Amino acid sequence: MKNRIYYQCNDKAIYQDVVNAMRNTYRKAPNTRKPLLGSLASSVEDRYDEYEQSFLANNLLSINDCTRNELESDALIYLYEGNSQIVDNLKISIKDNQEEHLKQICPSCGLLPAITVDHYIPKEIYPDFSIYSKNLIWTCGTCNGKKSTYWKESTHRGIINFYTDHIPTFRFIDCTIVNHNGILKVDYHLNVQLLSTYPHIVKHFERLDILGLYKEHIPTKLSEIIADIQSFKGILDSKKVKQILYKRYFSRIKDFGVNDWKSLLLRNIIIGKHYEQYL
């Protein structure tokens, strides 16, 4: 689990550009969204300032509820959903802003490809932030779908904000590997006691069912690791293979942290000497 870097840009100028680039007519009738969005510009800018302040203080819960009427909300959401090239470019810039090894991976689960853009604060409830860069983060479709319009409880946020939240560097996921007649069974548990001061992390795992996702995908991932170990059979001795696995483990920790599914898996394969049976 690793933080992502938020993209720094002139969001107010982007808003103006997207509105200006909108067509004046829609299906031969005047495009009423365009002048409406133009008239909202100044109040949207105020909302951007409010978001930025709360974001930088890592206190997004303090953002005021939306007071937009239905037409305004529709127009603001359309900014994002209206197939704007400018918004597409913004999304690409947000992805390109990440470190190379993190670009393609969903921060929420660390497992599946980041192929969708999530609105941390849902655009359906807070339409002002539909194209606000700090509110946009690339995630996988599964995490995005499970999150849906959820983001907070009454007293704390329920989804990790990978731009602003401190991700603990201690190991808070327990991984166990049991050998059943030569077949490895992997189990992950969240160590809730260790996370007593991180309720949003506990909720994040619960809401997005991250451990369920691991259960579904890890057997395939484990098979790939085992096939890789088996490729050393008859070529390298177990001491050398252990060294290689350790090297990969430390490299994985550096890139994805100690609570990464693969870091945990490699660690337990090494400690439990599970690699030996494949050599």
Ligand SMILES: [Zn+2]
């Ligand atoms: Zn995900």
